[in-house]
Amino acid sequence: MTDGPFKEGIAAGRLAPQDYAGNFADLHPPFDRHEAQVEADRCYFCYDAPCVTACPTAIDIPLFIRQIATGNPMGSARTIFDQNILGGMCARVCPTETLCEEACVREAAEGKPVQIGRLQRYATDTAMAAGRQFYDRPASTGKRVAVVGAGPAGLACAHRLAMYGHDVTVFEARPKPGGLNEYGIAAYKTVDGFAQAEVDYVTAIGGIAIENGKALGRDLSLGELTGGFDAVFLGMGLGGVNALRAEGEEAAGVDDAVGFIAELRQASDLAALPVGRRVVVIGGGMTAIDAAVQAKLLGAEEVTICYRRGKERMNASDYEQDLAAANGVTIRHWLQPRRVVAEDGTVRAIELEYTREEGGRLAGTGETVTLAADQVFKAIGQTFEPAGLNGSGPSIAMEGGRIRVDAEGRTSLDKVWAGGDCVAAGDDLTVTAVAQGRDAAEAMHRALAR
Amino acid sequence: MADIRNDFVGIKSPNPFWLASAPPTDKEYNVVRAFKAGWGGVVWKTLGEDPPIVNVNGPRYGAIWGADRRLLGFNNIELITDRKLQTNLQEIKAVKKAWPDRAVVVSLMVPCEEDNWKAILRAVEETEADGVELNFGCPHGMSERGMGSAVGQVPEYIEMVTRWCKANTRMPVIVKLTPNITDVRYPARAAKAGGADAVSLINTINSITGVNLDHFAPEPMIDGKGSHGGYCGPAVKPIAMNMVAEIARDPETAGLPISGIGGITTWRDAAEFMALGAGNVQVCTAAMTYGFKIVEEMIAGLSEWMDARGHASLDAIVGRAVPNISDWQHLNLNYVTKARIDQELCIKCGRCHIACEDTSHQAITSMVDGVRHFEVIDAECVGCNLCVNVCPVENCITMEPLAAGVVDQRTGRTVEPTYANWTTHPNNPAARVAAE
Secondary structure (H helix, E strand, O other): OOOHHHOOOEEOOOOOOOHHHHHOOOOOOOOOHHHHHHHHOOOOOOOOOHHHHHOOOOOOHHHHHHHHHOOOHHHHHHHHHHHOOOHHHHHHHOOHHHOHHHHOHHHHHHOOOOOHHHHHHHHHHHHHHOOOOOOOOOOOOOOEEEEEOOOHHHHHHHHHHHHOOOEEEEEEOOOOOOOHHHHOOOHHHOOOOHHHHHHHHHHOOOOEEEEEOOOEOOOEOHHHHHHHOOEEEEOOOOOEEOOOOOEOOOOEOEEEHHHHHHHHHHOOOHHHOOEEOEEEEEOOOHHHHHHHHHHHHOOOOEEEEEOOOOHHHOOOOHHHHHHHHHOOOEEEOOEEEEEEEEEOOEEEEEEEEEEEEEOOEEEEEEEEEEEEOOEEEEOOOEEOOHHHOOOOOOOOOEEOOEEOOOOOOEOOOOOEEEOHHHEOOOOOOHHHHHHHHHHHHHHHHHHHOO | OOEOOEEEOOEEEOOOEEEOOOHHHOOHHHHHHHHHHOOOEEEEEEEOOOOOOOOOOOOOEEEEEOHHHOEEEEEEOOOOOOOOHHHHHHHHHHHHHHOOOOEEEEEEOOOOOHHHHHHHHHHHHOOOOOEEEEEOOOOOOHHHHOOOHHHHOOHHHHHHHHHHHHHHOOOOEEEEOOOOOOOOHHHHHHHHHOOOOEEEEOOOEEEOOEEEOOOOEEEOOEOOEOOOEEEEOHHHHHHHHHHHHHHHHOOOOOOOOEEEEOOOOOHHHHHHHHHOOEEEEEEOHHHHHHOOOHHHHHHHHHHHHHHHHOOOEHHHOOOOOHHHOOOHHHOOOOOOEEEEEOOOOOOOOOHHHHHHHHHOOOOEOOEEOOEEOOOEOOOOOOOOOHHHHHOOOOOOEEEEEOOOOOEOOOOOOEOOOOOOOHHHOOOOOOOOOOOO
16 A cells, blocks of 8 residues: 555545645735735726726726825725625636736736735725725614625625615525635635635625525525515525536545535645546536645646547636646646546546537547546536425526526516526626625615615 | 947047946945956046945936836936045046057036146046046036036136136046036026036926835935935936037037936937947946846947948937927928838737827727728828837838828818928917018
8 A cells, every 4th residue: 555646546645734725725826915916006097997897897997096006995995895895715716817917908918917805805804904894784674685605695685685775695505604715716816715714804894694594495495485585596506516427426535526526625634635647527618627726735746637538628728727737737628537446446547438510519429538547537527406496485586507687687487586697688707796785685675665 | 331430529438338326336346347348537536525425225216117127217326436436536647558549538626626627637638538528417406516517507607617617628528517507508508608518407306206105205215315316317318419409400519529417328329329429438337237238239229220321430320300390380290190000010008099089189990890900090090109119019000291282181171382481370379471
C-alpha cells in the first residue's frame, strides 16, 4: 500500500498536512491600497460604458472605479451595493472575463482590461471590513413577504424588500444560508467564510429573518406561503443533477460534482476529505472546472475533464479552462461517456466514445477509449426539481423545465415571483440571480404599495 | 551623426543639456555624478553671501500627480545654497578643472548693492567657471529679503544689476527671469538693456500644490503652516514655452540668446524649446524625479531625430518655429478643419462623444443604426480639437483640413483657397479695408 498521491482508490490525506492551506488559498489575493490605486488609474471613465452594459446588475463601474481613484472606497462600495448588494461575492465569482472585463475598452485597446472584479472586491471589502451599512430600513410597512431560498437571488430580493420596509422571512432548505455561494463554488474563490459574512452583512439591514432547514415541499407548501404572506419569491435554485446516461453509472465512486464541491466547502479538515487517485470529470461548465481543479488540489494524481464537444462550446470560460490547465488538469474534447467499468461494484475505469458534429448534430463515431478512474464526477448540468412546488394549490407554469417568469420576475401565479437558476430566464450566474432577485423585489414592492 | 555640441554665448558643452541651478547642482558630489552620466553642463546652485542661509527642517517639496502617480508638477520652498561660500567656490574650481569640456556656470544672488555683486563676481572668476547666471527669479523666501524675484519683478533693478555685473566681470552674464510677472518681455528687454549676454527662463511659479484637508493648511506643510513655493516640472512647460517664444519674437529682444527652462523631461521637450528660440536647455525636475540617467535618452533622442530630419547641427533647429508664432488676429480664418475618427483605431470609450455633447458642439454620434458608433457630424463640427485631446488613443482622431472648393457642411460656405484673417473680416468693427 503506497502513501500520499499514489494511494489507490478514493482516499483522504494525499498531501502533506501543511500543503492544503496553500492549495486552497485565495485565487486572486486582494488588492492592497496601492495596487487598487494603480489599477483604478487605468479606467478611462467611458461614456455609456460597455462594462456597465455587460454587467447583469448594471453596476456603475466607471463611477465606482473613479471613487477608488479619488480615495473614496466607501463611496465606491455604495455605488456597487446600490445595484448589487452581493457585490462582494460577485467580485470573487463573476466570470468577469466574459462580462465587464471582456467589454472593457482597454481589452480592445491593448488586450488588458481594467481588473474590474478585483477593484470591486477592494471597495466592497473595505466597506464590509469596516462594518459600514449604507441602507436604513424604514418603518415597517406591515407587509410580509416569504422568500424561498437564501441563495443570491433570495438574498438580493430580501435586501431590496427590507430597504422598502417590508418584513421578509427567508426559508432555506439547507442548514446554512448562502445557496451556491456557500455550497457550490470552489473554495479558493471565496475563502475565510466570506459567504456567511456576506449573509450577515446583507441581513444587518434588519427586517430579514432566515429560517434554515425549511424546504419547500417538505416543510412548507406554496399554498401555505401564498396564504400566509402578502407576496412570495421563489429562488430555490436547481436541486437535481443530470445523469450520465452511461451503463453502470450506479457504481460506487461515480459522484455528483456539485455534491463533492459542497462537501469540500463544508469540510473543516480538507486532509480528511477523500478523493480518487485518478479522477475523470464529465462536463464542460464551471462546475466541471471547480470539481476537477479542487480534486487536483486535494492531491489526485491524474484529473481529466471529458467534454462531448469542442473547446469553443464549453460553458467554462477560457480563463477557467486555463486555470484548470495551470493546475495540471487535462481537458479532453469530443468524448462522451458510454460505460462505467466497475469491479465489485466500484468504478475502475470509464469507457468513452469519440464524437463529432454531423450537420450540427452530435454523433458518436463508434471508436472508444477507456480511461482508468477510481472516481468519476458528473458535471453535466443541473435540473430544476419542481416536485416541491406544485400539488398544494394551482400549478405554476413552467418553461423548459424551469419556472416561467415575465420581465419583472412574475410567475403565472398571483402574488408569486421567482428568480435565479430556477427560472427559465436565467443563465446560471450568481450575478444574474442577484439582478433577478433585486428586480423582482422592485416589482413586488410596486404591487404591495398599490 | 548630427552634431549636438553646444556653443551658448561662447560657453561650450558637448550637448545642449544643462542641469539648472537647483538641488542637483548644490555640490561637487552631485555635479560629478551628473557629468559622469553625460550632462553637458550645470548651473551651480545659487551662491549667496556668508553666513549661509538656513532652510526649513520640515518638508521642502510639494507635488501634483497624474495617473499612476506620475509626477506632473513640483514645487519647493528651498532657498539658495545653505553651504559656506568658500566651500562652494573650492568645489566649483575642482569640478571645472576635472571636467574642462563641460559647462560650469555659477548662479548668484546677493543684495542689491554694486559692491556686493563686485565682490562675489571676483570670487567666482577665480574658480575658472564659464559664466554666471543672475538669480532674479526665486519666488519664495529670498524675495521677502529683497532678492530673487523681488528684483526680477522690477525691470529697472534688472537692468541696473545686470549693468553692474557686466561692468565688473569678463564672464558671460546670463539673467534668469521670473515668470511671476504680467509680461515677460519687459524684464527681458531690461536685461538686454543692461548688457546681458543671455536670459534664461523660466524660474519657478508662485504656487500652492495642495491643501492638507485634515489640517486645513497648504502643502508642503511645516508645523501646521505653509508658504507658497516655486512651481516647476512638466506642468509648467507650456507656460515656459510661451514666455520663451514671446522673447524670441519680440523685435526689441529678437536674437538675444535664451537658455530654455521649464518642465523639460525628454529630448522632444528640449527640441521644442530650441525650436522656439532657446539656444540650449536647463533641466531640474526630471532629474530630481528619475535621476541623472535621463540625459542618455535626451542625447540619443535628439540625435536620432536630427539625423532622421537631416538637421546637421543645433543651429539648424534653434528658432526655427519662431517665424510661425503669430498673433491670433493673423491666423487664417479660411483654414477649415473637421475631426475624423479612425474606426480601426477607435476603442469605443465614448469620451469624444460626451465631451462634445456635454460641453461643446454636439458633433459626434454615440449610436448609429442601434450600434455604438462614434462619428463626426460635419454639419456641427467647428474643428475645435477637443475630441482629439480627450481621446485616449493617439492618432485615432485627427483634424483634417477641408480642401479649397469643398462646401463646409456647417456654414454652407465653400472653402476659399485664399488667406483671410480677422483684420479684414466684415464682423470686425475695426477692419481695415485692403489698400486700393
